[in-house]
Amino acid sequence: MNAPQPLISLDEALARLVAGVAPHRIVETESVPTVDALGRVLAVNVLSMLDVPPGDNSSMDGWAVNTADVPAAGTVLPVSQRIPAGVVGQPLRRGTAARIFTGAQIPAGADAVVMQERCEAIPGEGLGAVRIDELPAFGQWIRRRGEDVLHGAIVLHKGSRLTPQGLGLAASVGAATLAVCRRPRVALFSTGDELVMPGEPLKPGAIYNSNRYTLRGLLQAGGCEVTDLGIVPDRLDATCTALERAARFHDLILTSGGVSVGEEDHLKAAIQARGTLEHFQMAIKPGRPLAFGTVRRDDGTSALVVGLPGNPVSSFVTYLLCVTTVLRAMQGAPATLPAGLPLRADFDWPRPDRRREFLRVRLNEQGGLDLFPNQGSGVLTSAAWADGLVDIPAGQRIVSGETVRYLPLSELIAR
Numbered sequence: 001m002n003a004p005q006p007l008i009s010l011d012e013a014l015a016r017l018v019a020g021v022a023p024h025r026i027v028e029t030e031s032v033p034t035v036d037a038l039g040r041v042l043a044v045n046v047l048s049m050l051d052v053p054p055g056d057n058s059s060m061d062g063w064a065v066n067t068a069d070v071p072a073a074g075t076v077l078p079v080s081q082r083i084p085a086g087v088v089g090q091p092l093r094r095g096t097a098a099r100i101f102t103g104a105q106i107p108a109g110a111d112a113v114v115m116q117e118r119c120e121a122i123p124g125e126g127l128g129a130v131r132i133d134e135l136p137a138f139g140q141w142i143r144r145r146g147e148d149v150l151h152g153a154i155v156l157h158k159g160s161r162l163t164p165q166g167l168g169l170a171a172s173v174g175a176a177t178l179a180v181c182r183r184p185r186v187a188l189f190s191t192g193d194e195l196v197m198p199g200e201p202l203k204p205g206a207i208y209n210s211n212r213y214t215l216r217g218l219l220q221a222g223g224c225e226v227t228d229l230g231i232v233p234d235r236l237d238a239t240c241t242a243l244e245r246a247a248r249f250h251d252l253i254l255t256s257g258g259v260s261v262g263e264e265d266h267l268k269a270a271i272q273a274r275g276t277l278e279h280f281q282m283a284i285k286p287g288r289p290l291a292f293g294t295v296r297r298d299d300g301t302s303a304l305v306v307g308l309p310g311n312p313v314s315s316f317v318t319y320l321l322c323v324t325t326v327l328r329a330m331q332g333a334p335a336t337l338p339a340g341l342p343l344r345a346d347f348d349w350p351r352p353d354r355r356r357e358f359l360r361v362r363l364n365e366q367g368g369l370d371l372f373p374n375q376g377s378g379v380l381t382s383a384a385w386a387d388g389l390v391d392i393p394a395g396q397r398i399v400s401g402e403t404v405r406y407l408p409l410s411e412l413i414a415r
Contacts, residue, residue, distance in 0.1 A: 005279065005281045006281065007281050007282065007283040007288075007355070008280060008281065008282060008283065009282070009283055009356070010282055010283070010284050010321060010356055013280050013282045013290065013322065014321070014322065014325050014335070014337075016278065016280070016292075017292060017322060017325055017326055017329070017335075018325065018326075018329045018335045020278070020292060020293075020304070021304065021326055021329040021330055021335075022329070024251065024294075024302070024303075024304050024330060025329075025330060025331075025332060026181055026182055026184060026251060026330050026331055026332075028181075028182040029043040029044075029179050029180065029181055029182065030179070030180060030182055031177045031178070031179055031180075032177060032178060032180055033176065033177055034167055034170050034171055034175055034176055034177060034178050035167070037162050037167060037170075037178045037180060038162055038163075038164065038167060039161060039162060039222075039223040039414065040161070040162050040178070040180035040181070040183075040223060041159060041160070041161050041162070041180060041181045041223070041328075041331040041332070041333050042156055042157070042158050042159060042160050042161075042162065042178065042179070042180055042181075043158065043179040043180055043181050043332070044158050044179045045154045045156065045157055045158050046154070046155050046156040046170055046173070046175055046178065047152060047153070047154055047155070047173075048149045048150070048151060048152065048153050048155050048173035048174075049151065049173060049174055050151055050173060050174060051145050051146035051149065051150055051151050052146065052148045052149035052172050052173060053143055053144075053145060053146070053147070053148065054145065055105045055106070055145050056105065056106040056142055056143065056144055056145050057085075057103055057104060057105050057106060057142070057143050058100045058101065058102055058103065058104050058106060058113045058141060058142065058143070059102065059113070059141050059142065059143045060102060060113055060115040060116070060141045061100070061101050061102050061115070061116050062100060062113050062114050062115040062116045062118070062119060062141065063077075063079070063097040063098065063099055063100060063113065063114050063116070063119055063130050063132070064083070064092060064097065064098040064100045064106055064107060064110035064112070064113050065077065065092075065097045065098075065110060065111075065112055065113075065114060065132065065136060066092060066094060066109055066110055066111055066112075067111055067112050067136050067137070067138050068094075069094060069095055069096075069097075070114075070132050070135065070136055072135065073132065073133055073134050073135050074131060074132070074133060075131070075132045076122065076129050076130070076131045076132075077095065077096055077097040077129060077130055077132065078095075078096050078097070078124075078126075078127075078128075078129045079096065079097050079098065079099055079121075079126070079127035079128055079129060079130055080092065080093050080096035080097070080098060080127070081098045081099070081107070081127070082098070082099040082127060083098055083099065083100045083101065083104045083105070083107065084101045084104055085101055085102065085103035085104045086103075086104075087104065087105075088105055089104070089105065089107040090107060091107055091108040091109045092107045092108065092109035092110045093109070094109065097130050097132070098110060099127065099130075100113060106142055111138055111139060111142075112136040112137065112138055112139060112140045112141070112142065113136075113140060113141035113142055114132050114134060114136050114140075114141070115141060118132070118133050118134045119131060119132055119133060120133065148172075149169075149172070149173060155169050155170065155173055156169060156170060158332065159331070159332050159333040159334060160333070161223075161333065161414065161415065162178070162180070181331040181332060183223055183224060183225045184223075184224045184225070184251050184252055184327055184330055184331065185224070185225045185227070185249065185250045185251050185252070186219050186224045186225065186226050186227070186250060186251065186252045186253070186254055187226075187227045187229055187245075187246035187247075187249075187250040187252070187253045187254070187303075188212070188215055188216055188219065188226055188227065188228050188229060188253075188254050188255075189228075189229035189230060189231070189232050189242055189246065189253075189255055190209055190211055190212050190230070190231050190232065190255065190256050190257055190310075191231070191232045191233075191234060191239060191255060191256075191257045191266070191267060191310075194207055195207060195209040195231045195257075209231060210312050210380055211256040211257070211308075211310065211312055211315050212228070212230070212231070212256075214312065214315065214316055214319075214380075214383075215254060215256060215308070215315065215319060216228055218316075218319055218320075218323075218413060219254070221413050221414050222324060222327055222413065222414055223414070224327065227246070227249075227250065229242060229245070229246060234266060235266065236266040236269055236270060239266045239267055239269075239270035240270045240273055240274065242270075243270050243271065243274060243275075243295050243305065244274060244295070246295070246303070247274075247295040247296070247297050247302070247303040247305075248297060248298075250303050251303060251304065251330060252303065252304045252305070252306065252326065252327070252330070253295060253303055253304070253305040253306070254305075254306050254308070254323065255267060255291075255305070255306070255307045255308065256307075256308045256309070256310055256315045257308075257309070257310030267291060267307050268291060268307075271291065271293050271295060271305055271307075272293075274295050274296050275293050275294040275295040275296050275302060275305070276293045276294045277291060277292070277293035278291075278292045278293055279291055279292075280292065282318075283354070283355045283356055283394065284317075284318075284321070284355055284356050284357070284358065285353050285355040285356070285357045285358070285377075286311065286313045286314040286317050286318075286358065286375075286377035287309055287314040287315075287317050287318040287321070287358075287377075288309065288314070288355070289309050290306070290307065290308065290309070290318060290322060291305070291306065291307030292304075292305070292306055292307075293305050304326065304330075306322065306323055306326060308323070309377075311377040311378050312377075312378060312380040312383070313360075313376070313377045313378065313379060313380060313382060313383055314377045316380075316383045317358050317383075317389070320389070320409070320412040320413065321337065321358070321412075324412065324413070324415060325337070328415065337407070337412075338407055338408070338411040338412065338415060340391060340405040340406055340407045341405070341406045341407075341408070342403045342404070342405065342406075343363070343367070343368065343369050343403065343404060343406040344367065344368040344369065344401060344402070344403060344404075345368065345369050345371075345390065345398050345399075345400060345401070345402050345403070345404045346364060346366070346368035346369055346370055346371075346400055346401075347361075347369070347370065347371035347398070347400055348398060348399055348400050349371070349392065349397060349398035350397055350398075351397075352392070352394070352395045352396050352397050353394065353395075354394055354395060355394055356391070356392065356393055356394050357390075357391075357392040357394075358389040358390070358391060358392075358407075359371060359372075359375055359389065359390040359392060360372045360375065360382040360383060360385065360386035360389060361386055361387075361388055361389065361390050361406065362385060362386055362387050362388070363387055363388065363406075369388075369390060369404065369406060371390075372385055372386060386409065387408065387409055387410075388406050388407055388408045388409050389406075389407045389409070389412070390404045390405065390406055390407075391404075391405040391406075391407055392404065
């Protein structure tokens with residue numbers, strides 16, 4: 001009988017995964033319209049070709065003045081021009097005010113804006129006059145040229161995943177297209193004769209294949225192109241055929257189940273028959289076994305392969321911690337876990353494990369964290385209920401009221 005494989009820390013496992021990905025980095029890039037680049041990973045830095053804003057402009061509807069012309073509150077000035085946004089006004093004549101609107105360029109000669117709530121328009125000949133009811137400070141309510149972005153500045157960094165606000169920032173500096181990494185091509189399959197698909201009869205001893213739906217959704221949320229190869233029978237020949245087929249046109253093969261050491265777990269042997277394999281026993285809970293390696297293609301190149309455990313929550317958590325790291329490293333993005341948030345635990349955890357634990361929790365209305373009552377690795381309701389994980393170091397107890405490290409699922413899923 002083989003000796004038990006020693007446990008390694010999650011940090012060591014992630015470092016080995018990143019090192020293994022390095023020869024398999026996706027180097028192909030493509031140019032996509034900025035409006036269609038949500039969720040893509042930038043292949044190059046985005047530089048600003050202009051100052052933002054491009055000129056001094058008003059941050060309020062009001063009147064542009066020269067402060068020297070307003071010696072006291074209650075000063076009345078004739079209005080010499082009206083400047084809406086998008087219109088360049090004339091230089092401000094001394095002793096007058098200019099009606100100005102939010103975003104409009106400040107006319108030469110003006111050095112402050114008085115918001116309309118602090119003024120009173122006086123009808124009269126031409127544009128009338130305005131009474132300034134406050135003493136304006138130099139520069140008030142003026143957004144200065146380049147105060148947001150300076151010409152030549154890096155506004156978005158290579159390797160960052162594009163968010164809605166990132167797209168807006170790219171557009172603000174005039175970037176109509178963005179150079180992004182090609183999407184990872186991922187083949188997905190599950191192993192297990194006990195698995196059936198929803199809609200099929202549930203025979204005695206069978207279970208519905210929830211992992212297929214969870215993992216496919218996670219891959220799609222991460223911006224991958226997914227090929228779903230379904231369920232592979234628990235036979236060595238069938239597993240070898242599935243791996244060979246998946247390797248042909250994909251960067252990564254993702255499987256669930258078959259990574260243990262049972263007689264019906266054939267994934268390890270199938271990978272070793274056509275590639276290389278590392279089998280990790282990680283000191284985390286839920287999760288522990290993880291297969292990582294390569295599958296050779298006929299042309300001598302290879303695809304990466306990650307085999308996740310079959311228990312649904314173990315598969316889910318291991319994906320969030322490990323597969324997202326692999327996918328980020330493949331695209332040249334920083335392959336680190338989120339920093340997390342220090343939040344209050346509104347629960348007790350009196351029986352610590354010797355492994356690092358990731359508990360399913362939800363943020364409550366009081367700003368603390370509630371714990372799902374059943375933390376079993378097969379309890380998928382805990383993952384559907386939760387909005388984050390609490391990262392608990394090995395051997396650590398938690399007493400209600402203590403501060404813990406909270407990892408939002410939103411950051412783990414699409415980081």
